[in-house]
Amino acid sequence: MERATQNTDSGGGGGSNSSSRSSSRATSAGSSPSCSLAGRGVAGRSAAAGLGGGGSRSSPGSVAASPSGGGGRRREPALEGVLSKYTNLLQGWQNRYFVLDFEAGLLQYFVNEQSKHQKPRGVLSLSGAIVSLSDEAPHMLVVYSASGEMYKLRAADAKERQFWVTQLRSCAKYHMETSSKMMNQVEDQQRSLVHAIEALPGSGPLTALDQDLLLLKATSAATLSCLGECLTLLQQSVRQVGPPSHKPGASETILGWHGPMSHSTDQLKNGTLGSLPSASANITWAILPNSAEEEHSSQLEPEPNSGPELVLSEEEQSDNEDKEETELGTMEDQRSVILHLISQLKLGMDLTKVLLPTFILEKRSLLEMYADFMAHPDLLLAITAGATPEERVISFVEYYLTAFHEGRKGTLAKKPYNPIIGETFHCSWEVPKDRVKSKWTSPNSPNSCHEHPVADDPSKSYKLRFVAEQVSHHPPISCFYCECKEKRLCINSHVWTKSKFMGMSVGVSMIGEGVLRLLDHGEDYVFTLPSAYARSILTVPWVELGGKVNISCAKTGYSATVTFHTKPFYGGKVHRVTAEVKHNPTNTIVCKAHGEWNGTLEFTYSNGETKVIDTTTLPVYPKKLRPLEKQGPMESRNLWQEVTHYLRLGDMDAATEQKRRLEEKQRMEERKREALRTPWRPKYFIPEGDGWVYFNPLWKTH
16 A cells, blocks of 8 residues: 655645646657647646656657657656546545656656655556546546556646646557557468478478477467457457456356467368378367367257157156266377377367367266256255345355356356257256255255255155256357246346457357246346356366356345456466445445355455355255156267266276267257258247247246
8 A cells, every 4th residue: 555655846745635736748759739738738737736856858869659650659657747646545645756658668656756766655557547637626637557447636737637648648659559569460470380290291310290390289279269369359448448347248258369370271171181190080079168079060860759748756766876987197198199189270260160079078968067057956045035036146156156166066067068959958856945045044954965854754845856958059049947936936048158368268158147036026037157267278277167147136226246267377366356346226235255265265245244155065955857768869868878978987088989870860850850841949938029938937827
């Protein structure tokens, strides 16, 4: 925190309520019509305001300020002088001496002019920065750096403020254009490198498939792609010329950059791997639950009864299937496969067109993964026990934040099977009634996650039913619906997964929304989902969530913003999440939360109370589902049982072969439907507006 310090060179006060005072001197001559302040009387105004040493002066030897003048470089600072800087609520505005270094692209500030040869109090990089006017205070401007840091500044008057804004924007634009030119040069060099490697013979002491050369191709392409993405983000920020709050939503934050692309990309789109050895040709891989792969371009015909199927409760049994998954560990055994693929991808490339390896598959369908988000149904049902809208929205946020640990299996870097159109998944949970209580009346007991709560008497438990279906292939849309008739609660959701290659990682946007309906209260809570990222795909892969999601209830006026923080490039914690619940009509924050979505979460309420939830110790309620012999051919576990069997045995070749047979059958059924011109009709969900809804939802039957 910066101390309140008297600005000795200006004679102006440094108190928290001081008015804006600025004395700027341009030290570069002839740069632009506004480069000199003397002709506009700024020196006189500054002196009258009590700022000693005011006015402007120019250095004859300086180079022009304009990026196009004097070779576009500066050897001296472009501008320096006194501005008021907002420090904090306690100390308010304080006079500081600012120096704009045009050549370095830096805005620095010091306590006063005498200290400008010492270490600056603060430095802001202007490359990609946004400089905007503000009416928050008189003659105020705001500088937003690309790193997220912000300076709130005030000048002596409107003209001087505009002069600073013009110079700062000019500096930011110049360094952005310089970065673009450098990127073009690097792109040309990387393209030449790739062409040189690909021109090598297919046999001999040094070939195009040499592992060191493959690594060189992959890392150079990934590095260039990441740099290109950063540049794109900066350019978009500059074009907005507004505060960072105007950024796109979480589901749209995976950006593409059309950088260099290998000649082999078309081979990937066609499902072939060209020069790879034949033993590696039949591989299917993706990092996360992304959109359906090319091998799913055709679908299986559903069972003859195409209408909704009634799942009887007496047929369901507690799930005792082994759900343990092993970490991938290092990728040394599959390194050549991964390297070859990465070297042929470009940033932003849609992975739906790419066939990648079976060894990274998780032994469950994406539809079942959505069911696993309900692993703590007691917290979900407890939402209805809230006595007020505030209690209910907070309870929903608590449930939402605790759902991802079990749903995503922690940070396991594997992906579920991509569902086939027409695939379904059914299950239910029985929740003892004595475990469903409002958080305001009885805290959750710290049960071990290995404990599986089961109701001995069905009459003393609530039944929560779940059904999911893959309703579309292009785009790949999954729908799920769950309801508890006794609590008059239901959730309807549709999600479109969209994956992108991002250099050394893969990003998956979860596009769509869900709605939690509390029928007894007439409240609908609309929510979205975060993006997911698989990092370090060449070494030891791991998964994190990222992006901002929203929860809102139009009837009550309550909303919540949940931010999943990705790990910073340098240092920082992983898997961080923060949340804020607000009553919008009164602009009152009623709850805040922070912690790790796969660890400990701390909630602070408006009455000063706090609560800590450890997601790793919450009781996991087992799903109940029918045994395989009673499941239909399009139900997830029955459909994928052979692939799951061989994955469990560790026989990747057999798992790949079973997956290939499944895919071939899909293609046959797709061709049949095309020949008969028969449109696909889902069993359980119908299109409504921009989304999908369950055919017989609780709100229509009760």
